[in-house]
Structures are given as C-alpha cells and as structure tokens.
Amino acid sequence: MKKKREDFLPINAEDMKARGWDQLDILLITGDAYVDHPSFGVAIIGRLLEIHGYKVGIIAQPDWRDIKDFKAFGDKPPRLFVGITSGNLDSMVNNYTAARRRRKRDVYSPGGVGGKRPDRAVIVYANRVREVFGKVPIVIGGLEASLRRFAHYDYWQDRVRRSILLDSRADLIVYGMGERQVVEIAQSLESGIPIEYLTYLDGTVAKTKSLDGLKDFVELPSYEEVSTDKEKYALSFKLQYQEQDPFKGRPVVQKHGDWYIVQNRPAKPLATHELDRLYELPYTREYHPIYEKEGGIPALKEVKFSIVTHRGCYGSCAFCALVQHQGRIIQSRSKESILKEVRLLTKLPDFKGVIHDVGGPTANMYKTGCSRDGEGYCGKRNCLFPSPCPNLKKSHQEYIDLLRSIRQIPGVKHVFIRSGIRYDLLMADNESDFLKELCEHHVSGQLKIAPEHVSPKVLKAMRKPSFEVYAKFREEYKKVNKMLGKKQYLVPYFISSHPGCGLDEMIQLAEHIRDLKYNPEQVQDFTPTPMTLATCMYYTGIDPLTGEKIYVPKDMGEKRMQRALLQFRDPKNYDLVKKALKKAGRDDLIGSGKKALIPDRRPGAHRRKGQRRKKKC
Incomplete structure (x- = not known):
C-alpha cells in the first residue's frame, strides 16, 4: 500500500496549509527527487529537524530556468533558513562521464531520466533563492558543497575554482554528514543570533573579512596562489588534509581576494545512540506519490531493503573522498537498532525475504576502528596502508553476531553483503572466521x-x-x-x-x-x-x-x-x-x-x- 501525501514532509503551499501552517521555519532544496528514506540525505535532515519541532518543507528538483518552482511555498521566505544540496552525488559527477560526455540516465530522478538537475546545482539553486528571497540565510551542504569548500581543481573546466561558498553567495557550508550542525544552526538562529555571527560552529565553513579573534589556525596558500602555482596547490592540499580530525583539528583558513574562507574543525562523530535515533525516525521508506506515474525513482530499488550499519571509512583510498566527508572514525549503530529496522522491513508489503545489504561505506568495518578512539587520528600513517596499523581493532566477531541474528528473524530468507569488503582487513583478522561465514551465507554467487x-x-x-x-x-x-x-x-x-x-x-x-x-x-x-x-x-x-x-x-x-x-x-x-x-x-x-x-x-x-x-x- 503506497503512502499518502500527508505521510511525507510538505512539498508545496497546499501541503503546508493542510498542516495549519502559514510559513515554513526551514526550506530544504535538493537536486534529487524526494525519497523519504534514510539513504537520502535530505530525508534524514528533514525528519531530524521535524522532531526538533521545526516546520520543514522540501522542494525537490526545481526547474532552475524559472523562479516559479522556488516559490512552491509562496512568496514568504522561511523563518530561519534555506538549506540547499545537489543531492546524494556531486551534480557534475551525476551529469557527466569520465570522458566528459553527458549522461542520459539519472537514477535519482523520476523514471531514471536525466536532465532534471543543472550543472553545479548548489550554485544555481542558491543564486535562484537569492533572487527570490533576498537576504534569507542560506546554508549549503551535501557532497557537492562539502568537497568544494576550499579552492579546488574542477575536472570539467580544467581549472581551479573558488570555494563554493563564494560562488553560491551562501552564508555557511555544512561539511560532513551534517546532522549536528543543522540543528545547532537552527537553534542559534531561533535564539536571535544573526547568520553572519555563526562563524565558530564545528563542521561548518564560514566567510569573513577579518581574522581578529581567531587563534591557532592553519593558513593555506591563497586562492590566487593555488590557481596559478601547482606546487602551492599541492601544499594547500597537504595542509588541509592533515586537519580533518574532530578531536585535534585546528581551524583552516584560505584567503580569496578580500574574503577569508574559514573551515572550523570537523563535527564530533555521532555516538551510537545518536546514530540509532537517526535511523529510527518515522521515514515512509517510499518515493513521493507524485512520481508514481513516471515509474518511480530507480535509486530506491537498490537501497530499500538494505541496512546501513555504520558510517566512516579508514581505508583512505586516494581516489575516494569519504575521508574528507564522513571521516575516518567508524560510527556504528547498535545491534538492537539494526534488528529493529530489519523487523520493520519484513513487514513492508513488497518485502520478498531478501536483505540486499548489511553494511556501510565498507561493510566489514562495522564495530572496528582505532583502539585509541576519542584521541583523534595518529597523524603518522593511514590505518590500512601500507599494512594494517597495530592500533586497529580488526575483529569481525560483532559483525558475524549481527548477521547471524538477522538471519534468525522470521521472514528473512537471505542476507547479502553488497557494499564491499576490505579484504586486507579480513586477512588481518585472526580472531574470527569471517570468510567462512561470508561464503556460507552472504554471497549470492x-x-x-x-x-x-x-x-x-x-x-x-x-x-x-x-x-x-x-x-x-x-x-x-x-x-x-x-x-x-x-x-x-x-x-x-x-x-x-x-x-x-x-x-x-x-x-x-x-x-x-x-x-x-x-x-x-x-x-x-x-x-x-x-x-x-x-x-x-x-x-x-x-x-x-x-x-x-x-x-x-x-x-x-x-x-x-x-x-x-x-x-x-x-x-x-x-x-x-x-x-x-x-x-x-x-x-x-x-x-x-x-x-x-x-x-x-x-x-x-x-x-x-x-x-x-x-x-x-
């Protein structure tokens, strides 16, 4: 049975008025179609703000060529701020292949049809919001904003671009996963603090004309330097790469003309009970009914019957941005919370008995990590390269116990692992027989x-x-x-x-x-x-x-x-x-x-x- 519109967050003025609201507190804009599932960032942020008492509305995939869609909730701006994301992927990665050819499909759009989001979606959406609502506070986040927070090389233009904070004319970047930050931003604005004074929050990037009062910071070569000198660009990367520690990281500053871009240290990782709470919010786990006629949202099929067990990855592969976004520290959900979600999935009408995945960025990192948790990164080496660190907790036993418990839940026929495993971590584990367990129960051929x-x-x-x-x-x-x-x-x-x-x-x-x-x-x-x-x-x-x-x-x-x-x-x-x-x-x-x-x-x-x-x- 499909969910009704009232089960979702409002998507226009009619939905808002049906709830008895005359104005939103917070407006969220996303480049993805609206899917109310915890694998979609805007759904998590929207539901989290909702349980904190805020009136939240979502505009999904607005037509950027006109301001009409940006006025879906009327001419009145939201009371606190507008939050903007390009969606689950960087819009340029979503729109183009490695050969710079435009993609025809977009699994995050209705029917998988491409062309529903603009190139550099965060910049385009933010500038449209400025056009419509003037000085309303704008907060940008998600992968696209998070990974473009400093001056950065852009493959599609083959040049170094400025921080996205300046090109978007936004007030703040939330980098990383963002739950702590958006709630703190909402509460700060609610208390009367102007957005231009919120320059100190962990996990955010702000812009300022003066560094007065900022102490113990790392200054990168300026945008002007890194855009013309490749050695300075390499130095800039090294300096900021070494400051992504939520416990010992220092503010990182980069000058762009008259502006200073200031990255505060990363937000602290979520505790187990906080992560549990996020995944237990009242998601419908469906795409919005407005997409039914267009064939739904293909991306939901891959994740609807999958379980996220943890966040973070200490693999630090050179080609992967996870260490710069989710961070190295593994944040695992409790076994009880995960089993509760599995039982919920078994009651969905289209569940066929198969859990497609139980994992995270790397499935077998669940409940593993540094034995020095709470002290921050070593700073001396990567956790797995060139070989596993002696401080690494490598046992897969808790993951094995979790998988065994899932298999015992009535209605579950098969449990597969699709999110990939680190074979070097598996081979380094002498405490459990995970490979046998994996091959016997969790590989689909x-x-x-x-x-x-x-x-x-x-x-x-x-x-x-x-x-x-x-x-x-x-x-x-x-x-x-x-x-x-x-x-x-x-x-x-x-x-x-x-x-x-x-x-x-x-x-x-x-x-x-x-x-x-x-x-x-x-x-x-x-x-x-x-x-x-x-x-x-x-x-x-x-x-x-x-x-x-x-x-x-x-x-x-x-x-x-x-x-x-x-x-x-x-x-x-x-x-x-x-x-x-x-x-x-x-x-x-x-x-x-x-x-x-x-x-x-x-x-x-x-x-x-x-x-x-x-x-x-």
Whole structure:
C-alpha cells in the first residue's frame, strides 16, 4: 500500500496549509527527487529537524530556468533558513562521464531520466533563492558543497575554482554528514543570533573579512596562489588534509581576494545512540506519490531493503573522498537498532525475504576502528596502508553476531553483503572466521571486490594494499568455497588512468586479466572529483603527501587506450588496444600465441565489406 501525501514532509503551499501552517521555519532544496528514506540525505535532515519541532518543507528538483518552482511555498521566505544540496552525488559527477560526455540516465530522478538537475546545482539553486528571497540565510551542504569548500581543481573546466561558498553567495557550508550542525544552526538562529555571527560552529565553513579573534589556525596558500602555482596547490592540499580530525583539528583558513574562507574543525562523530535515533525516525521508506506515474525513482530499488550499519571509512583510498566527508572514525549503530529496522522491513508489503545489504561505506568495518578512539587520528600513517596499523581493532566477531541474528528473524530468507569488503582487513583478522561465514551465507554467487590494480607503483599511488594480499585472499576464498561445496566467484574491480598508471602498467593489468581468463563487463575510468588525494595528483603531477613527482595520464587518447586495455577481448576495442600495444613496444602481445592479448587482424576483418557470415542449417 503506497503512502499518502500527508505521510511525507510538505512539498508545496497546499501541503503546508493542510498542516495549519502559514510559513515554513526551514526550506530544504535538493537536486534529487524526494525519497523519504534514510539513504537520502535530505530525508534524514528533514525528519531530524521535524522532531526538533521545526516546520520543514522540501522542494525537490526545481526547474532552475524559472523562479516559479522556488516559490512552491509562496512568496514568504522561511523563518530561519534555506538549506540547499545537489543531492546524494556531486551534480557534475551525476551529469557527466569520465570522458566528459553527458549522461542520459539519472537514477535519482523520476523514471531514471536525466536532465532534471543543472550543472553545479548548489550554485544555481542558491543564486535562484537569492533572487527570490533576498537576504534569507542560506546554508549549503551535501557532497557537492562539502568537497568544494576550499579552492579546488574542477575536472570539467580544467581549472581551479573558488570555494563554493563564494560562488553560491551562501552564508555557511555544512561539511560532513551534517546532522549536528543543522540543528545547532537552527537553534542559534531561533535564539536571535544573526547568520553572519555563526562563524565558530564545528563542521561548518564560514566567510569573513577579518581574522581578529581567531587563534591557532592553519593558513593555506591563497586562492590566487593555488590557481596559478601547482606546487602551492599541492601544499594547500597537504595542509588541509592533515586537519580533518574532530578531536585535534585546528581551524583552516584560505584567503580569496578580500574574503577569508574559514573551515572550523570537523563535527564530533555521532555516538551510537545518536546514530540509532537517526535511523529510527518515522521515514515512509517510499518515493513521493507524485512520481508514481513516471515509474518511480530507480535509486530506491537498490537501497530499500538494505541496512546501513555504520558510517566512516579508514581505508583512505586516494581516489575516494569519504575521508574528507564522513571521516575516518567508524560510527556504528547498535545491534538492537539494526534488528529493529530489519523487523520493520519484513513487514513492508513488497518485502520478498531478501536483505540486499548489511553494511556501510565498507561493510566489514562495522564495530572496528582505532583502539585509541576519542584521541583523534595518529597523524603518522593511514590505518590500512601500507599494512594494517597495530592500533586497529580488526575483529569481525560483532559483525558475524549481527548477521547471524538477522538471519534468525522470521521472514528473512537471505542476507547479502553488497557494499564491499576490505579484504586486507579480513586477512588481518585472526580472531574470527569471517570468510567462512561470508561464503556460507552472504554471497549470492559472486563477491565484488576492489583490488583496483596489480602494479606496485600504481597501488602505492592509490594507497591500496599490495597485490600479494589480494592474491592470498583470492586463494583463501577459493579454498573456503571448495570446502563448503559452493561455486562462487570473485568479481574484481579495476581502474584505468589513475595517477601513476602509464601504458606499461595498464598492459601489466591486462595481462593479469588474460591469465585470470576474466572478461570485465564493467570498468571504471578514473574521474578526478573535488578534494581527493588522487585529484590533487592529477592536477599537479605531485604526490602532495610525499612531494614526489608522479606520472599522470591526461591525454584523452591515452585514457581511451587504457580503458580499452581493461576490455581487450571486446572487438570494438581492437584498434585502441593494438595502438596501445604498439606504442608501448609490446608487439609480442599481438598474434596467435598463448600470451597474446589480440590477434594480428581485427576479428572479422578477412570478410569483404557487406559480406555476411553464412548461417548454419
């Protein structure tokens, strides 16, 4: 049974008046369709503000080409502030491929149809709000705002852009997950503190003309310096990267002309009971009824029967922005809260007995983390690179106990893990037999894993474990499945064109794929997204944490060759693969030998143009 409109937060003036309201306290605008599910950030923020007593309305995917949609609740601005997000993804990542081609699909839009959100959605929406409501306080957040808080390299324009705080003309950025901050902002504004004085809140970025009164801060090279000097850009990244600690972090300042952008230290991680409360809010777990005729929202299908167990990731992969957004510290929900949610899912009318995922950014990090919790980061090394830290709590036993309890709930037939596992963490755990438990109960025929590459040089740039660790895990996985009498396979994910990867390294990876007799259906070409370590390497040609020069494949021709090498068996890639092999001097891999990647001739090239293969009778 579908939920009714009154079960959701208001989406227009009619819904608002039906509740007896004449004005909103807070207006939230999102680039995603409105899905009232805890996997959608605006739903969490909206429900949280609601239980704190605020009148909240949501405008989802407004038409930015007109101001009409921005007046969905009338001409009167919200009493406290407007909160803006591009949605669950950066709008540029959502709208474009790594080859800078516009995507046709958008799983966060009705029917999966693209084109419902503008490029740089946060900036566009915020400037429209200024046009409609004038000086109303504007707070921007979500992934797009969070990762563009400093001067940053923009891949799509191939230049350094200013902090999004200035281009959007907003008053504050909430960076990270944001629940603590938005409530504190609402309460501060409610108490009469003007928005321009809220420059001190943890987990926020403010702008100011003066640094008077600010002590013990780190100043980055200015926007003007980092936009013209790549060494200064690398230094700037290193300085801010080292200050993302919620316990010991200091304010970080970057000058932009007459303005100073001030990042306060990250907000403290949520305690278990606080995280439990968030996921137990009264979500309908449905998309809004207005999308029914358009076929619903595809993104909901992937998460509706999945469980989020924790936040954060201490993997710190160079190409991933999680450490800059959710942080390294694992914040886990209680077992009781998770089981309560599973029981709720089993009562939904369309539940078929399958829990699709039980995890987080990395599933098997649940209840793991640093034994020095509460003291902040070590500051000396990453938790898993180049090998697991001695201070790391690596036991999977609590995760195993959780999964066993979920399997025992009436109505649950299968429990799968889709959010990925860190095999290096698994291999480092000598206290529990998680691999056997995983293979016996939680793999649906294939286990997706992310070794990413085979070259030691590239893996070092990625901050990933050595390939020997993956090879050992692969053998253990085979051994356990054989013991269980199961035929289950590994599906490894690989990345092309990552900083540090040239044609030689990509050919080395292609040879590995050949030896595995593996034919990747999905491959990933590295996309430089704001505020990642790898993006800094891509733009500057420098590893900012070591100061070493690093090779970067930027030429689109080479990037196409590298991607083609991942799928060298596909006839469509023949010319690109052959070109790559000849350019690298690897003619030995062309021909009919056992080690060859491709034959001398393109498949089918012996037939004359227009000639068809005869059909067998």
